[in-house]
Amino acid sequence: HVQLVESGGGSVQAGTSLILSCAAVGRTYPNYVMGWFRQAPGKEREGVAAIYLRSGSTYYADCVKGRFTISRDARKNIMYLQMSGLKPEDTAIYYCAALCRGQWDSPDCTYWGQGTQVTVS
Numbered sequence: 001h002v003q004l005v006e007s008g009g010g011s012v013q014a015g016t017s018l019i020l021s022c023a024a025v026g027r028t029y030p031n032y033v034m035g036w037f038r039q040a041p042g043k044e045r046e047g048v049a050a051i052y053l054r055s056g057s058t059y060y061a062d063c064v065k066g067r068f069t070i071s072r073d074a075r076k077n078i079m080y081l082q083m084s085g086l087k088p089e090d091t092a093i094y095y096c097a098a099l100c101r102g103q104w105d106s107p108d109c110t111y112w113g114q115g116t117q118v119t120v121s
Contacts, residue, residue, distance in 0.1 A: 001026055001111075002024055002025065002026040002027070002028060002098055002099070002110075002111045003024070003025040003026055003111070004022050004023070004024055004025075004096050004097070004098060004111055004112060004113035004114075005022070005023045005025065005113060005114070006020060006021065006022050006023075006094070006095070006096050006113040006114060006115065006116040007020070007021050007023075007116065008020040008021050008116060009094060009116030009117045009118045010117075010118065010119070011119040011120075011121065012086055012118075012119070012120055012121075013086075013120070013121060014086060014087055014088055014120055014121065015085060015086065016084075016086055017082070017083060017084040017085075017086065018083045018086060018118060019080060019081070019082050019083070020036070020080065020081040020083070020094055020096075020116060020118075021078055021079070021080055022034075022036075022078065022079040022080070022081075022096030022113055023076075023077065023078045024077045024078070024079070024098060025077075028053065028077060028098060029053070030053050030054045031053070031054055032053045032098055032099050032100075033050055033051070033052050033053070033098075033099070033100040033101075033104065034050065034051055034053065034072065034079050034096065034097065034098045034100065035047060035048070035049060035050035035051070035070075035096070035097050035100055035104065035105075035109070036048040036049045036050075036070060036079075036081045036094060036095070036096055036097075037094070037095045037096075037097060037107055038090075038092035038093065038094045038095070038118075039092055039093050039095070039115075040089075040091060040092040040093075043092075045095070045107050046061065046105065047059075047061060047104060047105025047106070047107065048060070048061050048064055048068065048081070048094070049061070049064065049068055049069075049070035049081060050070065050100065050104040050105065051070050051071070051072055051079065052104075053072070053074075058070050059104040059105070061105065063089075064083075064090075067083065067084050067085040067086075068081060068082065068083050068084070069081070069082040070082075079096055081094070081096075083118075086118075086120045087120060088120050088121060089120075090118060090120050091118060091119050091120050091121075092117075092118060093115040093116065093117050093118075094115065094116050094117075094118050095112055095113050095114075095115045095116075096112075096113040097109035097111060097112050097113070098110065098111040099111055
């Protein structure tokens with residue numbers, strides 16, 4: 001079992017940066033796919049970025065490419081989402097997830113964090 005604990009959300013001005021963290025409590029395995037998802041009011045949960053732990057490959061939604069960076073500190077077992085050039089349309093609750101299956105942006109994941117609010121004005 002893995003518990004995911006997110007932190008780093010907040011309210012920021014457009015154009016600024018924010019870093020989200022996702023600490024994994026419990027063992028994560030090399031075959032895991034971990035990712036960040038977000039859900040805005042009235043919208044479905046969407047994939048933002050994902051990282052394949054075995055290969056280190058990363059994937060991004062087109063709307064965040066060049067602005068967001070997903071990374072992971074294996075020693076600390078913490079995943080990050082560095083967000084820059086934030087836009088009002090990035091406003092959402094951001095969730096981290098682990099042990100995801102299917103396409104990189106599929107929300108078919110076993111473990112989920114509690115979510116952290118990001119508001120951009």
